[in-house]
Amino acid sequence: MRSSREIKVAALASTLALGGAERQLAALARGLRNRGYRFSFFLLRGAGAVGKELRGDGFDVDVKIMNRPARWLGVVGELRDYHMVVALDHNNVLRLLPAFSRWLPPYVVLYHLQGKPPGGWLRALGGAAAVVAVAESQLALLREAGVGSARVVANGVAVPPAATPADRRLAREGLGLPADAVVAAAVSRLSPEKGVDVLLEALASAAEGRRPFLAVAGAGPERPRLERFARAKLGGRFAFLGELDDVSPVYRAADLFVLPSRRESAPLALLEAMAHGLAAVAAAVGDVPAMLSGGAGVTFAPGSSEELGRAIIELAAEPAKRLEMGAAARAAVARRYDVGRMLDEYDALFAELLGENKADVADDR
Numbered sequence: 001m002r003s004s005r006e007i008k009v010a011a012l013a014s015t016l017a018l019g020g021a022e023r024q025l026a027a028l029a030r031g032l033r034n035r036g037y038r039f040s041f042f043l044l045r046g047a048g049a050v051g052k053e054l055r056g057d058g059f060d061v062d063v064k065i066m067n068r069p070a071r072w073l074g075v076v077g078e079l080r081d082y083h084m085v086v087a088l089d090h091n092n093v094l095r096l097l098p099a100f101s102r103w104l105p106p107y108v109v110l111y112h113l114q115g116k117p118p119g120g121w122l123r124a125l126g127g128a129a130a131v132v133a134v135a136e137s138q139l140a141l142l143r144e145a146g147v148g149s150a151r152v153v154a155n156g157v158a159v160p161p162a163a164t165p166a167d168r169r170l171a172r173e174g175l176g177l178p179a180d181a182v183v184a185a186a187v188s189r190l191s192p193e194k195g196v197d198v199l200l201e202a203l204a205s206a207a208e209g210r211r212p213f214l215a216v217a218g219a220g221p222e223r224p225r226l227e228r229f230a231r232a233k234l235g236g237r238f239a240f241l242g243e244l245d246d247v248s249p250v251y252r253a254a255d256l257f258v259l260p261s262r263r264e265s266a267p268l269a270l271l272e273a274m275a276h277g278l279a280a281v282a283a284a285v286g287d288v289p290a291m292l293s294g295g296a297g298v299t300f301a302p303g304s305s306e307e308l309g310r311a312i313i314e315l316a317a318e319p320a321k322r323l324e325m326g327a328a329a330r331a332a333v334a335r336r337y338d339v340g341r342m343l344d345e346y347d348a349l350f351a352e353l354l355g356e357n358k359a360d361v362a363d364d365r
Contacts (some may be wrong), residue, residue: 006038007354010082010150012097012107014044014090016051016061018243019189020268021088021112024134024155026050028086029059031343037350039080042075044092049245051258064189066096076100084129089113089121106353108132114265114286117145125149129353132346135265135287145156153349154287156342159275159334163252171253175241181213182316185254185278187247187269188261190220193301195260195283200226202260202309206232211237217250219243251276256315256322261285262302277334279325281311291337296329 011029016022040060043051047063055061065075074223079085085107087093098108106129111117114137117125122145125131131150131221133139142150163171172179184203188194196216203211214234216226219242230238241250247269251257259282264270266287273280280297282288287300298315300307315322 007036007084007350008082009039009350010079010085010105011039011041011087012043012085012093013041013088014092015046015048016041016043016054017048018050018245020155021050021110022050024268025086025088025110026054027156027339028343029054029347030057031339032347035090035343035347037347039086042079044090044096045300048317049243049269052327053245056190062081076103079104084108085349086110087128091118091120094121094124098127101127101267108349108353110134111138111142114138114263116141117147130349132349133265136290137286138257138265151349153342153345154337155268156337156339157268157275157333158339159246159330162277162330167252171249174249175239177215177239177253177363178213181237183215183253183317184212184256184258185215185217185250185273186258187250187273188216188218188259190216190218190222192222193261193263194218194220194222195262196222196226197229198262198303198305198308199258199260200233201230201305202312203238205231205305205309206313208235208237208315210317212255212312214238215241215250216253217241217244217247217326239284247272248276251278252253254278254283255319256312257297258308258312259283259288262310264288266291271333271337274329274337277326277330279315279322280329281308283308290331292329294328294332295325296332297325336350 042065043063044066047061051061066072082105084105087107087109089111109128109131111131111133131147133152134155136152229238236321251273257278257280259270261283264286282299283302284299285302298311302310
């Protein structure tokens with residue numbers, strides 16, 4: 001039986017910047033709040049944009065918890081009063097956990113990395129009550145590394161109301177995008193593994209008259225280099241929008257979505273684009289082919305600017321096909337990637353880890 005008292009969950013992360021893993025953790029905390037869970041956040045560095053939003057929503061967000069030894073030891077004492085710890089797979093968090101795990105309640109690692117776990121993470125992963133991957137494609141890598149507690153809970157997002165022509169016009173005005181152009185959007189950190197350079201090369205090789213306008217939302221170390229290339233090759237038909245607190249206007253403004261990553265697991269930005277009814281062109285990495293199955297989009301070989309360019313140009317020229325794919329994408333999210341399903345699965349997992357006497361556990365702390 002569900003306790004009438006709160007289950008206290010401590011969330012550990014390096015910081016809560018505007019990344020997919022961080023935004024999904026925030027969605028989990030908000031969604032489970034009405035189910036008897038109270039999340040508090042303990043961060044090794046600053047709050048980040050997502051951390052600041054969580055503070056505004058009434059969550060406790062403690063920062064710089066290791067800035068001096070006495071401070072960290074005090075935090076470890078606080079964590080003992082929680083029923084569970086949830087840790088993001090940030091490098092410094094997973095390297096820290098084993099040294100203090102004996103004093104902590106059971107901990108769960110939320111695993112987003114698409115790749116073999118680094119050796120320095122294995123003790124933390126091995127000591128976890130559960131390691132929750134977001135993609136089926138991660139399981140073999142985790143099990144090969146000896147992580148027997150791994151399981152999958154797919155990301156979930158809400159399906160917003162369908163955008164109207166007026167919504168699209170207002171979104172474009174707000175972002176400074178052309179009113180009448182076909183707009184291809186990418187929402188991504190600007191770092192090498194995200195493949196935005198592949199996207200720019202793909203568009204640069206297309207005939208200017210067939211090239212859609214490109215809108216890129218995100219920040220990162222590659223931005224200066226990428227912008228120089230775009231200025232030289234794309235003839236002004238692009239906009240780098242920077243890091244946005246709310247990316248939903250980008251999806252409302254766009255005609256199609258592009259995910260050019262070299263490596264992903266189950267990218268949140270792709271799910272958000274699908275939920276907004278956008279046809280997608282995406283690299284065939286991680287769980288992306290499964291996410292786009294059933295006609296929700298098209299895939300290309302990772303790193304192939306030629307394949308990507310061809311797919312973008314073809315889709316940009318076919319509005320009816322974009323609408324058909326967009327409808328299939330929204331239906332896929334509602335059927336397989338709904339946020340309510342994700343919350344149900346995490347609620348069941350946490351209840352399992354706390355034991356069937358969840359009410360008694362809650363009363364003990």
